[in-house]
Amino acid sequence: MKQSEQKKIRLKTSKEINDKLVELGKKVIKQLKDYENPSVNIPLRSLSNVYFDEKSRMLHLGNKTSDRSYLNLSQSKSFMQTMLVASKLREVIKDGSHFGLRQLFYMCKGGIPGTKENTFDDQSESDIIIEDIEGLLSRLREEIGIFAISKGKMSGDLKIVDSGDKIDCGKLGSSGYGIPSIVEKGIIDFDKTSVDFVLVVEKEQTWNRLNQDRFWKRKNCLIITGGGQPDRGTRRFLHRLNSELDLPVYVFTDMDIWGYYIYSVYKQGSINLAHFSENAAVPDAKFIGVKMSDVEKFNIPKSHWIPMKKIDYKRVREISEYEWFKTDKAWQKEFKKLSDFKHVVEQDVLVAKGLDFMSKEYLPFKFDTKDWIE
């Protein structure tokens, strides 16, 4: 994509968002003038308003909204905060450059005359308001230019253009390509590639191990990690690899409920960011391991199992009830087995079987025998 085209896309997005913000302000002023209690409708971001769409096979936000109004004691402050963050987002749009969530927090933080109160005391407050505004505008903060801490990494034979710089992700040594927080078209663009698939690795240390073994070269793939629960940038990046380059995605996590859920987030989206699923989910992603059957297959020593805690069992019960897991027989079996097994097994355990066991034996065997869960 040419630079001028990239710029055009960005300008169009900016104008649209700016117009929406102005519209929001005008609407509130009109309510004020009409002596109405100014209020905005914010899509509800909780499990009760999230549903699994069978067709797209991902989580979507429902139609439930909550009213936030100025003349309501418990909502007055967050209403003010919403207007304040909206006005700062307009500034960010006008400026055209990117700002972090932390920086936006400081842009919005200030004293309230006549009180000891601040507009914001903690970044968690402004982070939530930004997500509210995403829902209010039906736009993503990435499109506005607000980024978060990024922790995603990638290696493999793929050339990309990042803010005008060409980068060959196969030549980035042991650290790999750091996936930025904002990976929208026009900022990050892909070249054609001949790799066969993408392997997503839960933990950064496992990813490091595989990168050192040049696993991506051995199996002609890309390897990505989101460093545990993935950030939005990593998920969006993976989504684009899957949808634009048609690359199948495999997810490799610990054998525990938390790893299973990370897989679920990559695959169908997260509850809290259900409005983001369409831009980030990979419904075709497959779970490659560590599976319950691997314990026996690869003879993982008992000494390396970790007993499950109370909270693990509780989370298993919770997650097995989510509608996108509830009807999935394979996963219900896996949950049952896990509860009966009473232990968890980490990815890293495989190193105990041999330093390069993971890249030379475990993963190749899994891919060769197609031993995954759809």
Added chain:
Amino acid sequence: MNDKTVADDLAKKHKSISIAEFFEKNRHLLGFDSKVKAMLTCVKEAVDNSLDACEENASELKKKKKNFELPNILVRIDNVQNDIYKIIVEDNGPGISPKIIPQVFAKLLYGSKFHRLKQGRGQQGIGISASILYGQLTTGKPARIISRISPNQPARIVELMIDIKNNDASIIRDEEFAKFANETGTRVEIIIEGTYYKTGDKSVYEYLRRTSIVNPHARITFIEPDGNKIIFKRAVESLPRETKEIKPHPWGLELGILIRMLKETKKNTVLSFLTDEFSKMGSTSAKAILEHSKVNPKRKPSSLTVEEATDVLKFMQKAELQRPPTDCLSPVGRGAIEKSLKLEYNPEFIAATTRAPNVYRGYPFQVESAIAYGGDIPEGNANLMRIANKVPLLYESGACAITAGVSEMDWKRYGVNKPSNSSMPQAPLILLVHICSVWVPFTSESKAAIANYPIIIKEIKLSLQECARQLNVFLRKKMKAKKEALRISTFIKYGGVMAKALSDLTNKDSKEIEKTINKLIEKKFGINADETKKRMIEAEKKKEGGE
């Protein structure tokens, strides 16, 4: 029954022992058991006398359609040296005829008001002469009385001591005195050993303050030992209703009194004695009583034996009679109490109530209450003012029916907190309870606490509850208003930030937007947001300055 002999014995004993000795032995009964209490008792005796005299005088003059003055009383305490104080009480009453000055001031128990069935202050005192005796015993100094009985005559100044042996006055000085300012009136000066507390529940100040509250027609000026001058202003400009003396009602009669009345009556027959000397006693009832007790109606009253009198009394108390008259009572009045409490405490809320009269043991009595909240009333425990016949009670609070009534009430029901370990509710409250009666039932001779008659406690509670209900309505309104104000101030404080944000969003003038926000608040809540915000900012500045 051998009351007669006991009474006789007592009388004999009183004569045989020296008065000084009697005084020493009974100090605690007479109110001189501590130096603090002695100070208060001396002031109290003199002030009570002055108020009674002023009122009686004004009532008489009023009846004669002559000009009269409302009570104007000066109390001054000088520190002579160490713990020696000079107490001066001066009034604009009728003055005291020079002839009887020695008896009034120097005879113990003279003009006793005992068993006089009339609502009066004096029932509670031992008399001014006891104060003079106390001063004489502790300092050796004579008392000084200045009295003027007519504007046309000069005042007289009398200095006297009590001749203990003869229970009589020994006059040291008795001459004309030209410098008395009032047209008529009395001034008493007593030098005593005492302790002066400037403030506190049992201070002279507190006593005078409460006296002024329940005597709103009196003006009391108080000059403290350090020269500090306090004026308790008049809250009303009219005289209270005159109290009337009534005859005893058979229901409340005691044997000793009946025997004395039988002895002293001028009536010739028991029948006429019963019908004429008691209230609400008709000849039918009287005849029935005598028939039941088998006493011939024509007998001479003084001829009845103790046993016969006991029988008569028994049937007198059972007789179905009308209740005693209640027009003999003189409450302060709801409006007057409210006015004087307002004057003294400037409260946010006040409610007062005067109950209809009721009867205990044949004595009519009446309860009135007031509850004042906020203003200058301090936080913490409620301040209970116990009053009997317009005289404040400062001692023995724990033994008093009034305290019991307050403590038994479920204050939480009225929106006031009362910790279970405290007898008093906790709030900036004044609780005033006044009991007036022709015969206030005190727990003991020290006359500081009212006896726990269930009917009296019931009346106390009913009157307080009446006020407390109104208090509850007020407190609820206040709480609601406070909540509402807090709610609205939340909206107001965010207005400025919001106006700026909306201005940034729309490129419209932020001042204009703020005006629009303020208009909305004004329209919805009727509150001027601009002024409220200015006040908040001012208050915050002050706080920061103070830190």
